Amino acid sequence: MALHIYDTATRGVREFQPVRSGTASIYLCGATVQAVPHIGHVRSGVNYDVLRRWLSFQGNDVLFVRNVTDIDDKILAKATAAGRPWWEWAETHERAFDSAYDSLGCLPPSYSPRATGHVTQMVELMRRLIDAGHAYARNGDVYFDVRSFPDYGALSGQRMDDVQQGETAATGKRDHRDFTLWKSAKPGEPSWPTPWGAGRPGWHLECSAMATTYLGGEFDIHGGGIDLIFPHHENERAQSNAAGDGFARYWPHNAWITMAGEKMSKSLGNVVSIPAMLERVRAPELRYYMVAPHYRSTIEYSEAALAEAVSAYRRIESFLHRVAGRLGSVEPGALCAEFTEAMDDDLGTPKALATVHNAVREGNAALDSSDDAAALGAAASVRAMTGVLGLDPLSDKWSDSSTVDNAPRQALSTLVDELLEERQRARAERDFALADTVRDRLTSAGIAVEDTPDGPLWTLKDG
Numbered sequence: 001m002a003l004h005i006y007d008t009a010t011r012g013v014r015e016f017q018p019v020r021s022g023t024a025s026i027y028l029c030g031a032t033v034q035a036v037p038h039i040g041h042v043r044s045g046v047n048y049d050v051l052r053r054w055l056s057f058q059g060n061d062v063l064f065v066r067n068v069t070d071i072d073d074k075i076l077a078k079a080t081a082a083g084r085p086w087w088e089w090a091e092t093h094e095r096a097f098d099s100a101y102d103s104l105g106c107l108p109p110s111y112s113p114r115a116t117g118h119v120t121q122m123v124e125l126m127r128r129l130i131d132a133g134h135a136y137a138r139n140g141d142v143y144f145d146v147r148s149f150p151d152y153g154a155l156s157g158q159r160m161d162d163v164q165q166g167e168t169a170a171t172g173k174r175d176h177r178d179f180t181l182w183k184s185a186k187p188g189e190p191s192w193p194t195p196w197g198a199g200r201p202g203w204h205l206e207c208s209a210m211a212t213t214y215l216g217g218e219f220d221i222h223g224g225g226i227d228l229i230f231p232h233h234e235n236e237r238a239q240s241n242a243a244g245d246g247f248a249r250y251w252p253h254n255a256w257i258t259m260a261g262e263k264m265s266k267s268l269g270n271v272v273s274i275p276a277m278l279e280r281v282r283a284p285e286l287r288y289y290m291v292a293p294h295y296r297s298t299i300e301y302s303e304a305a306l307a308e309a310v311s312a313y314r315r316i317e318s319f320l321h322r323v324a325g326r327l328g329s330v331e332p333g334a335l336c337a338e339f340t341e342a343m344d345d346d347l348g349t350p351k352a353l354a355t356v357h358n359a360v361r362e363g364n365a366a367l368d369s370s371d372d373a374a375a376l377g378a379a380a381s382v383r384a385m386t387g388v389l390g391l392d393p394l395s396d397k398w399s400d401s402s403t404v405d406n407a408p409r410q411a412l413s414t415l416v417d418e419l420l421e422e423r424q425r426a427r428a429e430r431d432f433a434l435a436d437t438v439r440d441r442l443t444s445a446g447i448a449v450e451d452t453p454d455g456p457l458w459t460l461k462d463g
Contacts, residue, residue, distance in 0.1 A: 222236070
């Protein structure tokens with residue numbers, strides 16, 4: 001089965017067929033760098049990192065572009081309120097986003113273009129639209145003529161009578177449904193020269209110009225959150241198609257992370273920042289929390305759900321360390337067929353991780369019965385599967401993020417796992433007094449043991 005991915009434009013799952021065989025091109029709407037990133041901001045980065053990894057695993061050369069919106073009304077307003085230059089405010093928060101993506105194991109993009117570096121391409125796109133009769137200039141502003149594009153609304157399902165762009169009222173529009181491509185210069189704001197007057201770009205124009213600059217007039221995948229479907233992606237699609245570009249062939253969208261049913265956002269004040277989260281849980285545990293649900297499923301944030309994700313990741317980690325402690329090096333092996341089937345079905349990470357945990361249970365059972373070959377095979381498969389998801393505990397990225405310092409981890413893991421195996425044998429022989437004695441020895445040493453369906457899980461009490 002080939003990869004099938006949900007396409008918002010067709011309202012269904014479609015087989016992925018790239019523009020160029022062996023190459024996959026992805027444009028992801030990145031951050032508007034106005035504030036410190038929270039987990040709602042970076043979910044799309046993590047979800048599309050999984051897509052990128054899966055496409056790479058399937059043998060594709062992946063060209064992945066994630067833009068930075070570094071000029072925007074909110075950036076200007078917040079910089080002004082803080083008494084700081086807009087460019088310094090944007091750069092500061094761009095670095096914070098880069099740090100968050102890296103902390104969570106997202107591979108760096110092939111390129112990360114900034115909006116302010118692509119005004120020349122935006123001017124060219126506006127010229128093409130005006131020449132084709134799809135845009136017009138009024139008093140230094142440039143607008144897209146929505147009525148000139150009969151397919152407007154097809155991506156989002158909007159009816160023309162219901163369209164509201166959500167922009168500040170502008171007197172120069174021919175129709176209230178038209179959207180702004182270029183904003184005329186205002187006192188105190190940055191501006192760039194164009195044939196229609198100085199000003200700054202509109203949000204929608206930026207992404208179309210950057211996407212086609214680096215991926216070509218037609219490319220494979222344009223991703224982002226569901227909140228971008230309208231008006232942002234609808235307007236991108238309209239202006240790009242109207243200019244003669246085929247633009248994106250697939251439009252997947254990830255769902256929100258919510259709190260009390262509300263989209264996580266700065267305006268609601270229900271923000272969980274990445275730096276704050278990483279003081280409470282380790283980075284791979286937070287990544288697991290965001291990867292485990294299907295990317296099109298809403299994540300309702302709760303402490304209980306986060307704790308469950310932490311425990312699930314540690315069960316995988318504990319198993320791999322048990323195997324490595326007993327048998328030495330574990331190299332990634334083959335994927336389970338069920339894992340591949342789940343990932344090809346619109347990146348079905350819940351089923352994919354269920355397959356991982358099945359392998360962990362089987363591997364722990366093999367360890368308990370001294371079937372070293374089966375345990376090593378299970379561990380190799382677990383490494384391969386978690387590697388695809390960016391979650392391999394033994395990878396270079398995460399091996400140093402263990403619940404204990406990495407240097408003594410191997411020795412401690414070997415000793416603890418031997419005691420746990422002794423306890424497992426005692427329980428199997430119904431020698432519960434010995435089993436309790438072993439557990440008490442571990443507890444007195446500061447090691448907590450949790451019996452799970454995947455086998456015993458141990459952690460340091462202060463970890």
